[in-house]
Amino acid sequence: MEEHASWRDANMSAPAPVLSARAIRLLAPGRGEDIQVRISAPATGDNLPIIIFSHGYGSSMDGYAPLADYWAAHGFVVVQPTHLDAKRLGLAQDDPRRPLIWRTRVEDMKRILDDLDAVTQWVPGLEGRVDHGLVAASGHSFGGQTTSMLLGARMLGPDGEGEDMSDRRIKAGILLASGGHGGVDLSPLGREITPYLNSGFDHMATPALVVAGDADQSPLTTRGPDWFADPYRLSPGRKALLTLFGAEHMLGGISGYAVTEATDENPARVALIQRMTLAYLQSQLLDDATAWSSACEALAMEATPLGKAKGIIGR
Template sequence: MEINISVSAPVVSVKPVVLSAPGRGEDLQVRVSAPAVGSELPIIVFSHGFGWSLDGYGPLADYWAAHGFVVIQPTHLDSRTLNLAPEDPRTPRIWRFRVEDLKRILDQLDLIEASVPGLSGRLDRSRIAAAGHSWGGQTVSMLLGARVLDNNGEPGEDMSDSRIKAGVLLATTGKGGADLSPFAAEHFPFMNPSFAEMSTPTLVVAGDHDQSRLSTRGPDWFTDPYFLSPGRKSLLTLFGAEHSLGGISGYSVAETTDESPERVGLIQRLTLAYLRNALDLEDSSWPAARAALEESVIPLGRIESK
């Protein structure tokens, strides 16, 4: 499938940029990747999946940065690099710390900008997107308007952020309640979202072979953020994809069960086209990308929108 994409630029990547985080127990470390040239650069804040860190997801971060975005990746408290003990008092609240990590990045863009040589004055703060994979997807969904339901089924705190103009949710878990496995219900009570208020424009990416031990349902569980939310949404369903979506979390990752460079390449191109459209950078690449996917002789997936 051919999708016309702008020529890639050299990328500058700086890590760690350290942000003060009182009450978190650890300062927040982030990685910043940016094109070496260009101005008025839009921003993507990326939330990693469970156990990962600012060093993960190179196939996405590198690609987005090479095509005009400043990509900011935090290391959340669940990262294996921090080795937080299960009995740590912060553990039950990690899902909240994750959301706060992303908000802290938005609050400290001045420091982040000043910490990367040559980046000063080049950010477009009116065009900010958030993206996340797996648990990172749930984290990002909170900024887009999703809420966690309490034990009575009532929506909890609104943690949405109007600075986020668009989202990309990659292999993001669906409804909780009866749809959770007994293991997930016991260990992850926060995994009980309501998408009823998630109105920010979003691309949901799901694999049709993504079978999770966290749910009693099949791969359709990962499409809930699309079907159960209002507003402008698109759903990219990837044929044959499992939870790693072909290997987006790294270039050589042992936990990838469905390795497919072609699938990763498709995600790179389609997410870029979607974000450029959703952030009003241009309006032609996303319709062209959709048409190219539909016209593929052997399509790797399908797109639907509402």
């Protein structure tokens, strides 16, 4: 009963009403079809910061409600595109766009930033209440890899170099179960099905919170769960790390309410991610000097903590 109560407190007792619109279409010439977007926002408030969220492989704009709902209820405008790999789009395996979906995903996120006025006008009463200068990007799994490139990570070619696809409009990022270093750290399966994961983090300088599960065993790498902390360890700039005890790839169920793909369903773990990501966003976008440090201290003082956090550091 206690676990159920904590889940309800986090998701059903929102501090502010949330407005949401879905299936907003952005023109995307050359993509093959328009970008469909969901946007969620608090019903009140001005100068609202923005989070653009990139879903994991096969998901869509309708996924990750435990995060989108929570962030919106706490004062953020959350914009979620549907990428071409979404199962509901039914892209054929031999579709010529598939090998470059990793690039199209990044372009989807940038197009949203280009067309924010067009996106926000679809939510009644939101126009004029959004601060376009306060933008964070977040993503889970493949979406984390997409987000990392917006923060400065690069897809490395045979010569060890990669194109800079970062976007300076993004002030901070949150990477959730996002893959680590590519190359020799990829398994044969990883090199076969996900060659786009040859990521390098030497240039990922934008501030970011990396969230990783210490039981996330991925078939894409020859390493263990520590692979998912690479974006924290291998990148320059100010980074923070939240390690979740016993968490597998879905981190307790962030991809939706009562979802079947979560092998480690744990509402309390999801609630922790909600609190910690909110504190991080408040510290980075809203200049709340104590939000992140206070959240870290509170986590460390819990009798049976569900994870551990390393404070924001500069390198």
